Amino acid sequence: MFFERPDAGETAILVHVDFQDEQEREDPGELLELVRSAGAESATLIQGSRRRPDPRSFIGSGKLEEVKTALGVHGAELVIFNHALSPSQQRNLERALECRVLDRTGLILDIFAQRARTHEGKLQVELAQLEYMSTRLVRGWTHLERQKGGIGLRGPGETQLETDRRLLRGRIKSIHKRLEKVRKQRDQNRRARARAEIPSVSLVGYTNAGKSTLFNAITSAEVYAADQLFATLDPTLRRLDVPDVGEVVLADTVGFIRHLPHKLVEAFRATLQEATEASLIVHVIDAADPDRELNVAQVDSVLSEIDADDVPRLLVMNKIDLLGTSPRIERDSHGFPQVVWLSARDGEGLELLREALGEWLAEDILDIRLTLTPEQGRLRAALHESQAVQEETFDEDGRSNLEIRLPRREFMQMMARLGERADDYLPTSEKTPVADWEQV
Numbered sequence: 379m380f381f382e383r384p385d386a387g388e389t390a391i392l393v394h395v396d397f398q399d400e401q402e403r404e405d406p407g408e409l410l411e412l413v414r415s416a417g418a419e420s421a422t423l424i425q426g427s428r429r430r431p432d433p434r435s436f437i438g439s440g441k442l443e444e445v446k447t448a449l450g451v452h453g454a455e456l457v458i459f460n461h462a463l464s465p466s467q468q469r470n471l472e473r474a475l476e477c478r479v480l481d482r483t484g485l486i487l488d489i490f491a492q493r494a495r496t497h498e499g500k501l502q503v504e505l506a507q508l509e510y511m512s513t514r515l516v517r518g519w520t521h522l523e524r525q526k527g528g529i530g531l532r533g534p535g536e537t538q539l540e541t542d543r544r545l546l547r548g549r550i551k552s553i554h555k556r557l558e559k560v561r562k563q564r565d566q567n568r569r570a571r572a573r574a575e576i577p578s579v580s581l582v583g584y585t586n587a588g589k590s591t592l593f594n595a596i597t598s599a600e601v602y603a604a605d606q607l608f609a610t611l612d613p614t615l616r617r618l619d620v621p622d623v624g625e626v627v628l629a630d631t632v633g634f635i636r637h638l639p640h641k642l643v644e645a646f647r648a649t650l651q652e653a654t655e656a657s658l659i660v661h662v663i664d665a666a667d668p669d670r671e672l673n674v675a676q677v678d679s680v681l682s683e684i685d686a687d688d689v690p691r692l693l694v695m696n697k698i699d700l701l702g703t704s705p706r707i708e709r710d711s712h713g714f715p716q717v718v719w720l721s722a723r724d725g726e727g728l729e730l731l732r733e734a735l736g737e738w739l740a741e742d743i744l745d746i747r748l749t750l751t752p753e754q755g756r757l758r759a760a761l762h763e764s765q766a767v768q769e770e771t772f773d774e775d776g777r778s779n780l781e782i783r784l785p786r787r788e789f790m791q792m793m794a795r796l797g798e799r800a801d802d803y804l805p806t807s808e809k810t811p812v813a814d815w816e817q818v
Contacts, residue, residue: 389452391449393460395431490506578626580629587633587664662696666700698719740785767781768782
């Protein structure tokens with residue numbers, strides 16, 4: 379008799395194994411958070427330790443019996459492993475336990491499927507699910523491999539399993555094409571922002587570090603934020619006014635997690651591209667988490683994988699309300715901000731973050747003195763309108779001496795709008811500018 383895959387239940391037996399290899403270890407506490415975020419109920423957590431996984435059942439025959447007993451005691455319908463299982467291990471476990479078995483990757487995919495809201499997010503989740511499923515079609519559907527035999531019942535020579543795989547490949551190819559369109563649209567938007575020279579800042583961090591709470595607090599947005607893993611999945615962009623810089627684009631991205639499945643990193647590359655092409659990455663860290671150093675290392679690893687490790691980075695130590703410390707800015711030996719300590723929930727230290735962002739992004743601020751003739755009244759009016767004039771005096775010939783301070787990009791845009799040559803007003807080594815100037 380073939381094995382039918384049962385429907386998934388809400389009550390789950392959790393399985394966690396400690397391995398000697400640090401690289402293979404997972405956090406049982408994080409598994410509980412993942413299960414809660416998925417909406418399942420944890421009946422019990424079965425733990426064990428092994429030198430290496432059992433090739434057939436991952437946990438060995440002794441633990442397998444323990445899990446089977448727990449299923450009966452708690453009336454659970456689902457077993458969730460805090461590890462990645464091979465397709466054969468998952469199939470063997472389901473047959474032995476006669477219930478649905480989910481591994482860590484499948485659990486994360488389920489959470490992602492619940493969180494996706496935008497068209498792009500849903501496509502990315504479906505792509506990751508299909509690629510995950512394509513290696514596991516043999517699991518639970520082995521009865522479909524049999525071809526019909528007998529007179530008048532012989533099929534065209536293709537098993538149901540092969541048909542499923544072919545359909546999956548077609549669907550995956552279709553989603554790749556649709557995602558490519560989305561990526562092109564995103565690239566066009568980024569190029570438009572680049573042409574306008576609008577700086578972009580990406581919030582990244584380990585999941586549940588408080589990124590979305592900080593995003594909401596500093597932009598007055600209404601992004602969904604909750605005390606659960608992957609509360610925000612789709613990237614959200616908002617404009618933010620930063621002192622001495624003007625408008626910047628702030629992006630809230632998906633939270634990272636230890637041992638994030640590689641297929642998910644690939645599927646969400648378009649989303650994470652906001653971090654890759656940002657002017658500045660703001661790495662939000664849960665300052666009260668005892669594992670914060672490990673979480674920081676995991677985020678750095680993913681940023682390196684998506685080629686964003688060269689982007690300038692500002693650290694934000696969030697949740698200082700849980701530590702009882704005061705908001706502050708830590709600076710390097712040159713006085714440049716490196717770490718901002720704040721509480722996104724209470725709003726403490728948000729002005730310090732704005733100050734730090736201003737210092738990071740205002741490296742190209744023009745701080746110059748211009749002498750303009752009466753005929754250059756349009757430029758003088760535009761400078762006053764942009765509130766760039768710090769001080770103004772007039773000489774006996776009626777010329778105005780202006781001390782101005784504004785972002786170089788705004789000055790360039792202003793010059794283009796007025797039909798002026800910006801180089802004529804800025805210092806160059808090749809020629810003398812039309813208007814007199816000197817660096818303040």
